[in-house]
Amino acid sequence: MSGSTQAGRLGQVRTALTLRWRWAWPALVLAAAVYAPFQLAPFHVFQLTMVLVYAVALLGLNLLVGHAGQISLGHGAFFAVGAYSGAILLDRWELPYLLTLPIAAAVAFGLGLVLGVPAMRLRGLYLALVTLAIAIFLVPLLKRFEALTGGSMGLTLAKPAPPAWSGLAEDQWLYFLTLATAVVAFLLAASLLRSRVGRALHALRDNETAAEVMGVRLSFYKTLAFAWSAMFAGAAGCVYTWVIGFVSPDSFTVNLSITLLAGLVVGGLGSLSGPVLGGLFVMFVPNISQDVNDAAPGVIFGLLIIAVMYVAPTGLAGLAGRLIKKIPRKE
Template identity: 75%
Template sequence: MRTILTTLGTGRARSLRAALTALLAAAVAVGAPFYFAPFQVFQLTMVLLYAVALAGLNLLVGFGGQISLGHGAFFAAGAYTAAVMLDRYDSAHLATLPVAAAGCFLLGLGFGVPALRLRGLYLALVTLSFAVFLPPLLKRLEPVTGGSMGLTVDKLQPPAWSGLAEDQWMYLVVLAVTAVALLLARNLLRSRVGRALLALRDDESAAEVMGVRLSLHKTLAFAWSAMFAGVAGCLYTWVIGFVSPDSFSFVLSITLLAGLVVGGLASLYGPLLGAAFVMYVPSVAQDVSDAAPGVVFGLLIIAVMFVAPTGLAGLAGRARDAATRRLTRTAPAAGRTPEPAPTTAPAADPAPADAEPVGAPPRTEKE
């Protein structure tokens, strides 16, 4: 291992390791629907679409430093955009995805205006109000949204040439969209927009002095976040085939925020871990206690945050760093030959303080 690192260099070794890890993860992800049962494939599909929504929320909260409790409303907007297009206009499934993304991006731009003057708890309260009043509004627009009964649409069906089952095809399509969304989020964070968001999160005054336009980037943060949520909502309509106002209450927004915090803020892998937490932990809580699953869910969140204060992504990073330090310490010691101990003559005992020098005349009694 030490020879490989010396030959390739640290940077190339890291790139090679990242590439091999990505290929292994892609192989496992593509092969998953052919190994698990249909219900388990459905759960994995939900994890992927929740990861898209959390990736957008991570841009706003984790990297932008702004609090939002209305992310579920953008999720609902994307879901209803796809459902209305499929039910009222008989559109193709793939045609609903760009429309939902563009519509939620514009909605996020308009909603980002209050973010210019509000921050902290005041901004969180405004975003929460958006998530609270949207479900009653959807019930009022019965000619378009179907009211309280919602809309039932056809699920995305596999083509005949694929030879895949419905759940397998749905999983692979959602996996492809999720991969593109996460790659887009990664590139955004490495661009000027991402650096501006990080500067705004750390110190707005210093960022403004350096030339960062606060109004532009705060609004864009909401727009990008809403776009990712709209894409996730569109995928939700494809997978479930049914939307109703009660499916998008304000509890969804709080659950998404809790999932992001548990997964890890400002982490590229946090949305995936948080999405798995959002999907699987409520079902585990339901199995533990049918009477009070919410209590079990809350206790599990507290336990996770106690063990990993920076989220599950931070816990994995700390474990990886500890293993790297351990390998770094043991690798040089393993290749080093022990040196023989030096053989030196024993040092002579120091003369006492009152000893007479050699050749000195004998002392008399007066001395």
């Protein structure tokens, strides 16, 4: 057998193993996710549920920042829009829980599309300031329409009750509803990124001038990326309403938007695993900071971000990828 033939077959084997691994690790993670709520205490199940909620929100932010190369400091505002859309639909119209999810996502998508048209004519620092302004004025706006939003007191809602046939506790049922939403969201995002749209977003991120020369409509794809990002955030906000059973304007301050952006950067930009790692960061690191120092949790939070960025400048997903590549392989 010639050396070239041997090398070709070896290349085919490596490609097959790589493809199997790409399908194997999500299956393993999903299997562990399904198994987890039956082994954990209710509070820890709640924590994992919130990780999934944040992961869906960060998935949308990742489309905009990680894949389209745009900066947003107002992602928490669309999270709040989804949460309040779901809460109002449940409180005022008593719609079924599952019906509120696509409606809340559609409302957030529409708002993202409207706000994306003028915002996407900007770039860099100017775009960051515009999105920051969206997050700033949302809280007083929610408080102003008290008859609809409950004002400063917010809205208290009943959580989805598990059906009798499921045999699940309330925390487990909420977890599986959130897990199903997350799986659909990640499949949708993966499909989107593998399509022509994903290639256009990556061209836009890498070099706007070159992308425009190749025929990519910059304003069109920038606006759509903004709207898609808002849609995922709106869906996450709606599920957040189911899990918490309460919405209040003070839950959606500017700090939420900044924390989400920090979580995505720490998790890893441009990676499908980055939002999951970022969700873990958003859920647990602020609590750890509070436990370490009650007087200055923000200082601890900032130092932890700096430490992670020093060790993993491309995020935790990038660090994991580098460690896997260093594992010796048998030829």
